[in-house]
Each structure stands twice: as C-alpha cells, then as structure tokens.
Amino acid sequence: MKDTLIFSEETKLLARFAKALGHPARIEILNYLAKQNTCFTGDIVEIMPLAQATVSQHLKALKEAGLICGTVQPPKVSYCIDQQNWIKAQTILWQLFENGCCKNQCTS
Amino acid sequence: MKDTLIFSEETKLLARFAKALGHPARIEILNYLAKQNTCFTGDIVEIMPLAQATVSQHLKALKEAGLICGTVQPPKVSYCIDQQNWIKAQTILWQLFENGCCKNQCTS
DNA sequence: ATTGTTAATCGCAAATATACGATGATTATT
DNA sequence: AATAATCATCGTATATTTGCGATTAACAAT
Numbered sequence: 347m348k349d350t351l352i353f354s355e356e357t358k359l360l361a362r363f364a365k366a367l368g369h370p371a372r373i374e375i376l377n378y379l380a381k382q383n384t385c386f387t388g389d390i391v392e393i394m395p396l397a398q399a400t401v402s403q404h405l406k407a408l409k410e411a412g413l414i415c416g417t418v419q420p421p422k423v424s425y426c427i428d429q430q431n432w433i434k435a436q437t438i439l440w441q442l443f444e445n446g447c448c449k450n451q452c453t454s
Numbered sequence: 455m456k457d458t459l460i461f462s463e464e465t466k467l468l469a470r471f472a473k474a475l476g477h478p479a480r481i482e483i484l485n486y487l488a489k490q491n492t493c494f495t496g497d498i499v500e501i502m503p504l505a506q507a508t509v510s511q512h513l514k515a516l517k518e519a520g521l522i523c524g525t526v527q528p529p530k531v532s533y534c535i536d537q538q539n540w541i542k543a544q545t546i547l548w549q550l551f552e553n554g555c556c557k558n559q560c561t562s
Numbered sequence: 563a564t565t566g567t568t569a570a571t572c573g574c575a576a577a578t579a580t581a582c583g584a585t586g587a588t589t590a591t592t
Numbered sequence: 593a594a595t596a597a598t599c600a601t602c603g604t605a606t607a608t609t610t611g612c613g614a615t616t617a618a619c620a621a622t
Contacts, residue, residue: 511610
C-alpha cells in the first residue's frame with residue numbers, strides 16, 4: 347500500500363481508530379466497557395452473539411487499535427477502555443466534524 | 455453473517471459510518487469536502503495519491519454510507535457532504551463517547 | 563457524426579477481515 | 593500430578609476490501 351508513504355500520521359491515526367469502530371460487535375464491546383468499570387472476556391462473550399474465538403479476535407483488534415487494554419487476573423482477563431487513546435480518538439474525530447460542512451445541500 | 459439478526463440498528467448504523475471513515479483516503483476526501491463548498495471528482499483525484507478508478511471507488515463507499523452525495527454537472531460530477539447524515543454520524547459517535555470511560559486505568 | 567472530457571464501472575489480483583472449531587497456554591484447586 | 597476454568601492462538605473457509613488498467617457511458621462542442 348502506498349498509504350504508508352503518503353497520508354499524514356494524523357489522518358492514518360484517525361482512520362485506524364475509525365476502522366476499529368467499523369464493526370457492530372466492536373461497537374457493542376466498547377459500549378459495554380464504557381458502562382462497566384471492569385469486565386472479563388467471559389462477560390463480553392456472554393452478551394455477544396458470537397463464538398468465544400471470534401470475540402477474542404475483536405478484542406485483539408480493539409487492543410491493537412489502542413482503544414482498550416487488558417490485564418490478566420488469572421484465570422481471567424479483564425479489559426477496560428484505554429483512557430488516553432479514547433480521548434485522543436474523541437479529539438481527532440471531533441476535529442474532523444468541526445471542519446464544518448458545505449453550505450449547499452445536494453439533492454441526490 | 456449473523457449481524458443482521460442481532461445487533462441493534464443504532465449499533466449497525468454507527469458501525470457503518472465508522473467503517474466508511476476507516477480508510478485514510480476517505481478521511482482525506484471528507485476533510486477536503488468539509489473545507490470546500492463544492493468540488494468535482496477531478497479535484498479530489500488530483501490531491502490524492504491514487505488512481506482515478508480507486509478514488510471513484512472510495513467516493514462510492516462514502517456515498518453508500520450516506521456521508522456524501524453527488525450531483526452530475528456534465529461532464530463533471532460535484533460532491534458534497536450530506537449534511538443530514540453528517541450530523542447524524544456526529545451525534546451517534548458522540549453518544550458512544552459520552553458514555554464515559556472506566557475509572558480504573560489498566561497498565562498493559 | 564465525430565471528437566474530447568469526465569467519471570463510473572468492469573475485471574482481475576492481492577491483501578484483509580470475519581467467523582468458527584480445535585488446540586494450546588496459564589493458573590487455581592484439588 | 594491431575595483437573596477444571598478461562599482465554600488466546602492456530603488453521604481453515606469464505607467474504608470483503610483495496611488498487612489499478614481498460615473500457616464504457618454521458619454529454620458538450622465542434
């Protein structure tokens with residue numbers, strides 16, 4: 347991909363955050379985590395209509411995007427939202443929308 | 455996919471918006487559109503490090519997600535941000551983040 | 563009618579994403 | 593040590609995404 351060479355870091359970061367949000371399961375996970383203080387993988391698997399392996403994959407995706415982090419509490423693993431990046435995501439998303447919107451509404 | 459059966463419409467909508475934002479090229483396009491009032495496909499192709507066919511595809515993705523709309527002005531096509539959905543996206547994204555964040559910061 | 567301009571679409575290849583069962587790793591309890 | 597519990601990872605299948613050259617479609621201007 348040429349991406350690496352060309353788009354700004356800011357743009358790529360925003361795209362990475364957005365991509366992580368780009369699946370219903372991951373949205374649900376984040377919604378859940380935002381409401382609970384702590385929660386284990388098992389809790390998430392239970393509320394999710396997906397196999398454990400699949401949920402684990404989504405958790406990995408969110409972790410790699412930096413949106414959540416997990417700590418092992420044997421034999422469980424607890425996850426929570428990564429505050430710092432959560433706020434970062436919020437901020438740069440906001441910047442995108444703050445740019446405003448064109449005045450002329452198109453029809454199609 | 456089971457998605458259709460299970461996740462709420464709100465969740466799926468948010469995921470669809472986010473997915474559309476999940477590529478640097480599409481972020482750039484939206485950034486550009488947010489600043490210009492009108493712009494033609496050609497303008498976007500010029501500022502983008504991608505082939506015309508590829509840019510056209512990204513425009514299609516954004517259009518299908520409802521984030522932009524285009525009007526033919528032969529022989530050109532002008533695009534602009536879809537105000538209504540733009541605000542909708544902004545709103546439901548905001549809801550996600552407004553849920554807050556867990557208090558206990560994890561280490562890993 | 564022919565030509566030129568613009569942009570979508572087609573067809574293809576390569577890469578990624580999604581989902582799941584099965585297996586493996588870790589650790590507490592017995 | 594053996595067992596049970598929890599969760600990540602592997603392997604696999606299928607679907608989607610990304611990118612591009614080539615072609616097509618739509619229309620203006622000659």
